[in-house]
Amino acid sequence: MVELETAERRFIESMGQYFERRGGTRISGRIYALLMIAGKPLSNKRIATLLNVSAASVSTNLRECADMGLVEPTSVPGDRQHYYVIHSEGWEGSLRAAEDGLKSFARILGAALEVPHLSGNQNLRDASDFCAFYLTELAGIAQRWRTAQAPRAPRPAKTSKTPKGRTA
Template identity: 75%
Template sequence: MKELGAAEHRFIESMGLYFERQGGTRIGGRIYALLMLAGEPLSNKRIAELLKVSAASVSTNLRACAELDLVEPASVPGDRQHYYVIHSQGWEGKLRVVEDSLSAFARICADALTVPQLAGNRHLREASAFCDFYRNELSGIAERWRAARAPRPPRPARTSKGRTT
């Protein structure tokens, strides 16, 4: 990847701030944004150079991003360095992370509701109901996404008289 221009820097910094607001790290967001723009595997060393941060910080944040299924290792034939790309599962992987997190939260609430002293708690019941509702809403999103992204069959060619061939 070539050096970054002003537009790329703005995007990368915006993503870093977004990640930070979401409870992640700014450098993690910057790495993710850089890999989104790269279109090719980048080594730890190259990421550090482009972002002007330490290799140790890149390594730490790449591990965290990999644990969240945001990035994944990639290999470059003939090169022994560690390379990374955006996770191949793409946005469906992000949806699974949300679903897994929601399911874990729902289990905690459901377990608490089985305890007699907590069974009548309005907040726990509401949280549990919300989780059920949200999971039902999420269930079809991946399928609709795949359908929207599926290649469409080519349209028949039209003649100069407006007829299809």
């Protein structure tokens, strides 16, 4: 990937705006889009060059994308730079990150509902009930996705690093 074509830039910018509208950062969306279309691992430096942003911004936003389960670190034999690719678990990794966030939210609601004077609060109860329902539905979605993807060839293994960059 020497230079980005107009259509690629348009896609990258659209994804950046999408992430921003959803409460994320524009640069995270742009990084994610770039890695989606790159077809190969990209270094922090290469990402910064292609997107015309600072290396520090790329580093910060790559961590955010990794925490969301969107990207993961990888290595290129003989090269000591840090490289990133779309997470090997694909959309299921993103779904798992969303599920973890919802579980945390549900725990907070549950703790609030244990407080005697809050236990009858209908807003808290509705939110808690919705979380329970949604988590049940998410479990079904993940299983249906795995079943639908079974005929596809498995993706090649990347590295043995966790999303936070620690060796497993």
